[in-house]
Amino acid sequence: MSNGTYNPNGLEQQFAGMGINNNDGYSGEGRSRYVPPHLRNSGGGGGGGGGGNNRSYGRSTESWGDAAPRANRSNDSWSTRSDYGNRSGGGGGGGSWDGRPTWKERGSYGGKYRRDGDQSYAPRRDENQGYWKDGVHHVGNRNPRLERELFGAAEDVDRQHTGINFEKYDDIPVEASGNEVPDAITSFTSPPLDAHLLSNIELARYTTPTPVQKYSIPIVAAGRDLMACAQTGSGKTGGFLFPLFSELFSKGPAPQEEENSSVPPGYGRSRKAYPTVLILAPTRELVSQIYAEGKKFGYRSWVKSCVVYGGADIGSQLRQIERGCDLLVATPGRLVDLIERARISMEQVRYLVLDEADRMLDMGFEPQIRRIVEQEGMPGVNDRTTLMFSATFPRDIQHLARDFLQDYIFLSVGRVGSTSENITQKIEYVEDEDKRSVLLDILHSSDITGLTLIFVETKRMADSLSDFLLGHNFPATSIHGDRTQRERERALEYFRSGRTPIMVATAVAARGLDIANVAHVISYDLPTDVDDYVHRIGRTGRAGNTGTATAFFNRGNKGIAGELADLLKEANQEIPQFLESIAREGRSFGGYSGRGGRGGRGRGGRGAGFGGRDYRFQSQEPSSRGFGGGGAAPDAFGAYPPLGGGYQGRPAAAAAAPPIQYQNKTSWF
DNA sequence: AAAAAAC
Numbered sequence: 001m002s003n004g005t006y007n008p009n010g011l012e013q014q015f016a017g018m019g020i021n022n023n024d025g026y027s028g029e030g031r032s033r034y035v036p037p038h039l040r041n042s043g044g045g046g047g048g049g050g051g052g053n054n055r056s057y058g059r060s061t062e063s064w065g066d067a068a069p070r071a072n073r074s075n076d077s078w079s080t081r082s083d084y085g086n087r088s089g090g091g092g093g094g095g096s097w098d099g100r101p102t103w104k105e106r107g108s109y110g111g112k113y114r115r116d117g118d119q120s121y122a123p124r125r126d127e128n129q130g131y132w133k134d135g136v137h138h139v140g141n142r143n144p145r146l147e148r149e150l151f152g153a154a155e156d157v158d159r160q161h162t163g164i165n166f167e168k169y170d171d172i173p174v175e176a177s178g179n180e181v182p183d184a185i186t187s188f189t190s191p192p193l194d195a196h197l198l199s200n201i202e203l204a205r206y207t208t209p210t211p212v213q214k215y216s217i218p219i220v221a222a223g224r225d226l227m228a229c230a231q232t233g234s235g236k237t238g239g240f241l242f243p244l245f246s247e248l249f250s251k252g253p254a255p256q257e258e259e260n261s262s263v264p265p266g267y268g269r270s271r272k273a274y275p276t277v278l279i280l281a282p283t284r285e286l287v288s289q290i291y292a293e294g295k296k297f298g299y300r301s302w303v304k305s306c307v308v309y310g311g312a313d314i315g316s317q318l319r320q321i322e323r324g325c326d327l328l329v330a331t332p333g334r335l336v337d338l339i340e341r342a343r344i345s346m347e348q349v350r351y352l353v354l355d356e357a358d359r360m361l362d363m364g365f366e367p368q369i370r371r372i373v374e375q376e377g378m379p380g381v382n383d384r385t386t387l388m389f390s391a392t393f394p395r396d397i398q399h400l401a402r403d404f405l406q407d408y409i410f411l412s413v414g415r416v417g418s419t420s421e422n423i424t425q426k427i428e429y430v431e432d433e434d435k436r437s438v439l440l441d442i443l444h445s446s447d448i449t450g451l452t453l454i455f456v457e458t459k460r461m462a463d464s465l466s467d468f469l470l471g472h473n474f475p476a477t478s479i480h481g482d483r484t485q486r487e488r489e490r491a492l493e494y495f496r497s498g499r500t501p502i503m504v505a506t507a508v509a510a511r512g513l514d515i516a517n518v519a520h521v522i523s524y525d526l527p528t529d530v531d532d533y534v535h536r537i538g539r540t541g542r543a544g545n546t547g548t549a550t551a552f553f554n555r556g557n558k559g560i561a562g563e564l565a566d567l568l569k570e571a572n573q574e575i576p577q578f579l580e581s582i583a584r585e586g587r588s589f590g591g592y593s594g595r596g597g598r599g600g601r602g603r604g605g606r607g608a609g610f611g612g613r614d615y616r617f618q619s620q621e622p623s624s625r626g627f628g629g630g631g632a633a634p635d636a637f638g639a640y641p642p643l644g645g646g647y648q649g650r651p652a653a654a655a656a657a658p659p660i661q662y663q664n665k666t667s668w669f
Numbered sequence: 670a671a672a673a674a675a676c
Contacts, residue, residue: 282673282674283673283674284673284674309674309675310674310675310676311674314675314676331674332674333675333676334674334675335675336675337675337676338675340675359673362673363672363673365673365674368674368675457670457671457672458670458672459671459672480672481672481673481674506671506672507671507672507673508673510672527671528670
């Protein structure tokens, strides 16, 4: 297969390329320090440049970054959120955020180094980085090498967005609700998108907006907040990156305090970064992936993107931030850490994105998220645009939406190619002790083109199973939370590139990861939550391709049997007899009542490809979910539903008298 | 019950 942009010796070469950072100990020591993927070849400047070549730029961000006084803010176009009309149509004549000229250093910088022939000791200037001066976006030079690195070649197996079945786009169910929903766009055009962004979208070979993008672009352009129920595979990442970059490109940097712009960059009293855009996501791999997409769309622009997450060297992340940080992608834990170290400020955040919000809450990130959004000086709902994405819309997410969003547009989107059409699901009855040999059979008989992703429930199993496969000469790797970040990233890279076409994974890889060319997803162990199963199989059949999902089922999985059978039925898949009967046993016992308990969609929603419902517009009558029942009352135990409980279909505003929590079947005992 | 995530 084509190795495309993936050099087998990439890592070593990239270490070599970091020569500029020798003083940082990268190569001076006997053992090489880990360089996370986003720092390798960063900037991509000339030849051996590698990292560290943006340094001089960092200065500019430093100064504009200091927060403009609140009072100023209320005069600029940012804060008048109540006046939606003013912000649509790219108003303001494309000036800077507040109409004032932006920091001069940013402009003079170009002149300073452009004619400087000797760059051997001066901070390396990046010809490919654009800049903003006097209300004009000066786009950097093109760089074929960097373009190839960012966008890949058309034939690269691991970059393919081809095979997208565009006709199917039109079949995707989309529901938008809210006050004055802006009209959806139908194609990538300028306006409403910034012309430079459009050229980057073209380079990335995206030709048609997905449904979520069709809505999110005009919604953000109108300055509205968005709550979107959509899974990855719906073009979610582009759904927020496109409109955000478009806004940044046409509006330029946020205003900065005049006095502060004279502080010598890098030597000022603080080395704090003030990102304009903050994107939060639950896993390290996910933020890494979003950042990689961000680099594509930010190509040649003035916007400097950064990514921070745990498990990786914080020093290199700090240096990256110092070089400029307009758009930040982060996991919550590491971001809180950096805020505590006073290296990142939330005070200039104008756009906030919460990706996979339900997952973040599941993982217990709510305290960190609330701290980041509510207690660290981030502009309030009136002074920022907030986009929330979530596969499900349970009650705790509704609360978050109520607190973080203002008069939002609710969007419910299906996937590109519904589960039923693109993924063939097979359920095999396999006892635990037979799983290994059945797996070998499957691997032996399966098509060698395409990747195979195997899900297990425990980290230990991930290790032992990948060892077992390696022992049988299958090129396998594994990814789970006990592996080092370096191992995780390498595993993912090898898997993506096809160098190791089999990967054994825990839940860390179940959601959000967009890996092209996954032909087969095997649930070696079934999860207990059917939502997890849905997310897993969503790793295949992406972008309009077809895929196969196989699950090993035995009596130990009977808890999921009923919902699994329902799911298969909705997806028009074959339901094996054993599953049918085990599901029936479960149902007759205590009366299966569809989904209750923890977060998730009602059964009816998934088949239609909808992720949730805009509870704001549901009346007090029983919802279409089958969550029938009276008004607000304690549940059968006399207890009010827990805040974190999964529940939907009821206005969250009824807080004074919380509604019934419908119990999971198992809770009745 | 296990997984994920900051040091």
